Amino acid sequence: MPIKIRVDHPDRCMGCYNCVFACSRELYGVISKRFSAIQVHDSKTSNTFLIRVCVGCTDPDCANACPYEALKPRPEGGVELVNPDKCKKCEDRPCIPACPVNALPWDPINKKPIICTECGECAKYCPHEVIFYGEVIEATPSPI
Amino acid sequence: MEKVLFIDLTERKVWSEEKGELFKKFLGGSGVAINLLHELCPEKEDPFSPENPIIFAVGPLLGVYPSCTKTIAMFKSPLTGNLGESHAGGRFGTALRCAGYGAVVIKGVSAEPVYLDIYDNDKVLFKRAASFLGLPPRRIIDYLKREDVLGLESVIATGLASEKFVAFAGVIVDKHFYFGRLGLGTIFGAKNLKAIRITSDGKIPIKNVDEYKILYDEIYEKIVKTDAMAKYHNLGTPQNVHSLNEIRGLPTRNFLSGYFEEAETISGEYFADNILLRKMPCSHCPIGCKHVALVKEQFAAQHELEVLELPYDYEPIYSLGSNLGVSDTVGVLKLISTCDLYGLDAMITGNLLAWVTEAFMRNLVTEKETLGLKPKWGYYETYIKMIENIVKMPNSFYASLAMGKVPVKEGESFYMTIGGNGVAGYHTGLAQVLGTAIGARHSHVSNAGYSLDQKYLGKELPPEEIVDTLITEEQKRCILESCGVCLFARRVYDLELISKALNPLGWNYSADELREIGKEIYRLKFKFKFREGFQFETLHIPERFFETPSANGLISKKKFFKALNYAAKRIKELAEIPVVEKK
Numbered sequence A: 001m002p003i004k005i006r007v008d009h010p011d012r013c014m015g016c017y018n019c020v021f022a023c024s025r026e027l028y029g030v031i032s033k034r035f036s037a038i039q040v041h042d043s044k045t046s047n048t049f050l051i052r053v054c055v056g057c058t059d060p061d062c063a064n065a066c067p068y069e070a071l072k073p074r075p076e077g078g079v080e081l082v083n084p085d086k087c088k089k090c091e092d093r094p095c096i097p098a099c100p101v102n103a104l105p106w107d108p109i110n111k112k113p114i115i116c117t118e119c120g121e122c123a124k125y126c127p128h129e130v131i132f133y134g135e136v137i138e139a140t141p142s143p144i
Numbered sequence B: 001m002e003k004v005l006f007i008d009l010t011e012r013k014v015w016s017e018e019k020g021e022l023f024k025k026f027l028g029g030s031g032v033a034i035n036l037l038h039e040l041c042p043e044k045e046d047p048f049s050p051e052n053p054i055i056f057a058v059g060p061l062l063g064v065y066p067s068c069t070k071t072i073a074m075f076k077s078p079l080t081g082n083l084g085e086s087h088a089g090g091r092f093g094t095a096l097r098c099a100g101y102g103a104v105v106i107k108g109v110s111a112e113p114v115y116l117d118i119y120d121n122d123k124v125l126f127k128r129a130a131s132f133l134g135l136p137p138r139r140i141i142d143y144l145k146r147e148d149v150l151g152l153e154s155v156i157a158t159g160l161a162s163e164k165f166v167a168f169a170g171v172i173v174d175k176h177f178y179f180g181r182l183g184l185g186t187i188f189g190a191k192n193l194k195a196i197r198i199t200s201d202g203k204i205p206i207k208n209v210d211e212y213k214i215l216y217d218e219i220y221e222k223i224v225k226t227d228a229m230a231k232y233h234n235l236g237t238p239q240n241v242h243s244l245n246e247i248r249g250l251p252t253r254n255f256l257s258g259y260f261e262e263a264e265t266i267s268g269e270y271f272a273d274n275i276l277l278r279k280m281p282c283s284h285c286p287i288g289c290k291h292v293a294l295v296k297e298q299f300a301a302q303h304e305l306e307v308l309e310l311p312y313d314y315e316p317i318y319s320l321g322s323n324l325g326v327s328d329t330v331g332v333l334k335l336i337s338t339c340d341l342y343g344l345d346a347m348i349t350g351n352l353l354a355w356v357t358e359a360f361m362r363n364l365v366t367e368k369e370t371l372g373l374k375p376k377w378g379y380y381e382t383y384i385k386m387i388e389n390i391v392k393m394p395n396s397f398y399a400s401l402a403m404g405k406v407p408v409k410e411g412e413s414f415y416m417t418i419g420g421n422g423v424a425g426y427h428t429g430l431a432q433v434l435g436t437a438i439g440a441r442h443s444h445v446s447n448a449g450y451s452l453d454q455k456y457l458g459k460e461l462p463p464e465e466i467v468d469t470l471i472t473e474e475q476k477r478c479i480l481e482s483c484g485v486c487l488f489a490r491r492v493y494d495l496e497l498i499s500k501a502l503n504p505l506g507w508n509y510s511a512d513e514l515r516e517i518g519k520e521i522y523r524l525k526f527k528f529k530f531r532e533g534f535q536f537e538t539l540h541i542p543e544r545f546f547e548t549p550s551a552n553g554l555i556s557k558k559k560f561f562k563a564l565n566y567a568a569k570r571i572k573e574l575a576e577i578p579v580v581e582k583k
């Protein structure tokens, strides 16, 4: 069974960005909200949060949207940037809006999508166990 | 991080300067801010003058390690007339750091109400804020926050108290955090500045990532898995209510007692068990010490509910709860949120209301002055109306309170402020009163006298030893403030660890070198105070401190003044002699 992350308890989130910075640390070796594959958004009127991160689809819309086949679906769900040369750094970047959960941010400096590698760092540093990392039976998020 | 962003509100000009040497010598935070204050604030300047700068500064550990979150604000205080220094967490500091700013200096005065919209690369927009006048700061924050922004965004805002120049107006940060003390909000008002939004798409670089990750894990473990910060995570600061009450150190009814017999319903345990909704952290802190309560009130028949999310902390629970004899759980929360509604420092607001109540009971103040309000311990509805009057100033009585001054001379002996600042919620003993008196910003966290009192409960320390310990502690804290460490994490971050943590970021200082820098920052703070006319000799110390038994029994006035004189002499000497620079 595939090892993946899954946002199991979004309502436990307190918006500390520990996961966000764990991700930017892992992917880029920096602290940044902009350069992270996981995004935590405040809700305006209540103290709750919306977490956007790759849900690991088995038939990923982002990969389908790329005309150059730069994004390859992974057998365990989600995608990888198979061959960075294949990514044409295109101006209209169809992969970004194709993701229905809006979980694919664009890296404006290296001109490529910021893709979750399922490394589990975000889950490891979440103090409230919002994110699960381990064997998941299917790539659907929890009902909430 | 060595870039200082300058914003001139009068000329609407923006520029930045690299100040590598300054950051190298003073790290950041309060160290950098105090240097800029010396340089930019003209001597004996009126705090309301456009020349009084607002300085925000961040430190090298901020945003990089867990619980390093604090931005330091410096300005000349309208409340004390000397050093204005206030610290806040939230996301403000991390956003400044991602944008590459080590400090932001705001000068001048805007011709019309304005808010600043700050981005990376020195991009600053001056935006009209007339529509925000009179609105609660939290609502302004909601209006300015954008959903789904990818960069790191932080919003800070002021309320009506700032527009009315109440001397102790604060600034609310990201809804749950505060630059509460010493009137930063007042200076915002004097500059016609309503709010600041900062949004950064940038990143904080790490020099040696591998080394950093190893150390990060060590620190993270200490913070989440040991009991070093458990108190803040579990009940939050309100844990103090019961623990102080037990030792008879919980200021009650304007410090007439150190014991509140109705403390149960305003205790951290009670809040947590009954109405805690959730905890809110600063960015990159796993603790989340800010506690938010959920209150549902029916406002009309047929189950029409108003759902309120109200934050609480120990200090306002003391100042607006036990110190006003208020034990109604929701009543205390409403008083806190009334202060937030106008953007007031809840601590000194409570000190003022407690004074009015006692003065009213002693007939020093009558209904003529209070405009028909009859303050009485425990009656929070009256206090809510009084807070409104303090902000709106319908007569000279309330206008005086709004300046942080009590209008009746005979009443000064029980007006619980020191050096102009409202005192914190600890009647623990001599070290606490002394610590507040000799702290550079007259705050309990300057040097933690309360903690010394509790550590040596029932034991008498020689006055000189207390003074020396307090000074050393304050000098050490100058380093934490300069690096961006939250003081709640002080048990984790000692100078040795700070020295280690700076290393992977490319800053090499031994713990001893840091200690020396701390001494120099401390010296500069006092140098500024003395420059602005601060005198130990004329410091207001309320008699009440010596009349009500503290957790350590009655505080001896003789011993106190002996200690104060010794401290005054030592600090004056310290302020004169520059610490030898090692770097």
Ligand code: SF4
Pocket (backbone or CB within 6 Å): A005, A022, A023, A024, A026, A027, A036, A037, A038, A053, A115, A116, A117, A118, A119, A120, A121, A122, A123
């Ligand atoms: S699993 Fe790794 S790459 Fe994916 S969001 Fe979490 S930290 Fe980022």
Ligand code: SF4
Pocket (backbone or CB within 6 Å): A012, A013, A014, A015, A016, A017, A018, A019, A020, A040, A049, A051, A125, A126, A127, A128, A129, A130, A131
């Ligand atoms: S680390 Fe956990 S609690 Fe913090 S923002 Fe991420 S999901 Fe939320």
Ligand code: SF4
Pocket (backbone or CB within 6 Å): B067, B068, B069, B089, B090, B232, B280, B281, B282, B285, B286, B287, B288, B289, B290, B486, B487, B488, B489
């Ligand atoms: S302990 Fe509290 S104030 Fe300190 S960094 Fe954490 S959330 Fe912020």
